[in-house]
Amino acid sequence: MRNRFLPLLLLLAGIARPLPAAAAAEEWPSWRGPRGDGSSLETGLPTDWDGPTGRNIRWKTAIPGAGHASPIVWGDRIFVVSCRESELQRILLCLDRTSGRILWEQTVIRAPLEKKHRLNSYASSTPATDGRLVYVSFLDRNEIVVAAYDFDGRQRWLARPGEFSSMHGFCSPPVLFENLVIINGDHDGDAYLAALDRESGKTVWKTPRENKTRSYCAPIIRQIDGRWQMILSGSKCVASYDPRDGSRHWIIDGPTEQFVASLVYNGELLFLTAGFPEFHMLAIRPDGSGNVTDTHIAWRTTKGCSYVPSPIVGGGGKYFLLVSDGGLASCFVAATGERLWMERIGPHYSASPIEVDGLIHFLSDRGATKIVRPGPQFDLVAENELGEDCYASPAVSRGCIFIRAEKHLYCIGPKEESAGGATK
Numbered sequence: 001m002r003n004r005f006l007p008l009l010l011l012l013a014g015i016a017r018p019l020p021a022a023a024a025a026e027e028w029p030s031w032r033g034p035r036g037d038g039s040s041l042e043t044g045l046p047t048d049w050d051g052p053t054g055r056n057i058r059w060k061t062a063i064p065g066a067g068h069a070s071p072i073v074w075g076d077r078i079f080v081v082s083c084r085e086s087e088l089q090r091i092l093l094c095l096d097r098t099s100g101r102i103l104w105e106q107t108v109i110r111a112p113l114e115k116k117h118r119l120n121s122y123a124s125s126t127p128a129t130d131g132r133l134v135y136v137s138f139l140d141r142n143e144i145v146v147a148a149y150d151f152d153g154r155q156r157w158l159a160r161p162g163e164f165s166s167m168h169g170f171c172s173p174p175v176l177f178e179n180l181v182i183i184n185g186d187h188d189g190d191a192y193l194a195a196l197d198r199e200s201g202k203t204v205w206k207t208p209r210e211n212k213t214r215s216y217c218a219p220i221i222r223q224i225d226g227r228w229q230m231i232l233s234g235s236k237c238v239a240s241y242d243p244r245d246g247s248r249h250w251i252i253d254g255p256t257e258q259f260v261a262s263l264v265y266n267g268e269l270l271f272l273t274a275g276f277p278e279f280h281m282l283a284i285r286p287d288g289s290g291n292v293t294d295t296h297i298a299w300r301t302t303k304g305c306s307y308v309p310s311p312i313v314g315g316g317g318k319y320f321l322l323v324s325d326g327g328l329a330s331c332f333v334a335a336t337g338e339r340l341w342m343e344r345i346g347p348h349y350s351a352s353p354i355e356v357d358g359l360i361h362f363l364s365d366r367g368a369t370k371i372v373r374p375g376p377q378f379d380l381v382a383e384n385e386l387g388e389d390c391y392a393s394p395a396v397s398r399g400c401i402f403i404r405a406e407k408h409l410y411c412i413g414p415k416e417e418s419a420g421g422a423t424k
Helices: 002-013
Strands: 057-062 072-074 077-084 089-096 102-110 133-140 143-150 155-163 175-177 180-185 192-197 203-208 220-224 227-233 237-241 248-253 270-274 280-284 297-301 312-314 319-323 328-333 339-344 354-356 359-363 368-373 379-385 395-397 400-404 408-412
Touching: 072 395, 077 133, 089 133, 102 133, 102 143, 102 155, 143 180, 155 180, 155 192, 155 203, 175 227, 227 270, 312 354, 328 368
Parallel strands: none
Antiparallel strands: 057 408, 072 077, 077 089, 089 102, 133 143, 143 155, 175 180, 180 192, 192 203, 220 227, 227 237, 237 248, 270 280, 280 297, 312 319, 319 328, 328 339, 354 359, 359 368, 368 379, 395 400, 400 408
């Protein structure tokens, strides 16, 4: 089932060359990777590492400032955003993938620190790249700022697509589709979705969101039911839009008020977990038009839901897995919603899981990764300690796992290929 998404990856990334036939190397160009769902097609990655002893830690580099955004990887470059809080600077960093050396740093904006939730940061929006430009998003007082930089650190444009007001801060990452940079502007005001031109930053379309309630979700984009669908949960609804012009295909009311986690799709059903003030997990049939609240929910549960960590599908789309913020991991039969197991795997989770080589990686706030094989029974394959708190989701590219911790960026991979030179 996974191979059907390779054409989508090429389209979203805007590249003309095919991936290597062995699928031995993938870029990780945006939030949750090339398909926006935490899945990696790479094989042979390590399942055993230890931060304190350095086992299978190829390098680690000290990252200035603080932030919860994930790293992205393209070729020999890694991009990370951060906030130097004392200088009020939101910055973009470029690192060498082989050595971890910081190549350059650019200040995107300098602005007062906004109000935020204690578990949020001032640099929580994961960047996105098409292999030519890097796109970042931050909050400047009450405005969203989206900017584009080339790989040498030169700013190409900076745009302000609209206002944003939320007592919990900002963390909506840019999403790329064809010639567009799409941003979720759900907030406690005149909310919207906006699409900017990749080359100029000019607004191409802007669609109002009538419920005017903050959310922090990145949409996923898939070709489903013979049409492109950009689907996101947030602002008291789940809705599908045409990413080319912002027109809406369908909407489901609720199931709650606020959303953080992104949806996932297994080729047949969409899956979500939310939220606040009520907790729900839904499986949704992604066809239809108009309001499909009463007709297109395939199954629902309210036990063991997560609010911040996004879910994942595994086992070739057969299983739906997630971990709650409080550390309860669950595995479901995706088609029916039958819960196969629920286990407590840690105290607290903010990061979203990834799937690598058929295994699910759950990274806790304390930097512990539990690696689980999806299936009818709870099968803990490995447990690894980084020795540093982590709030960002991992990235996978070219045989390595990249984890952005509180103070450092870690590269996990075979040490024999290390080039050295990173800050220890």
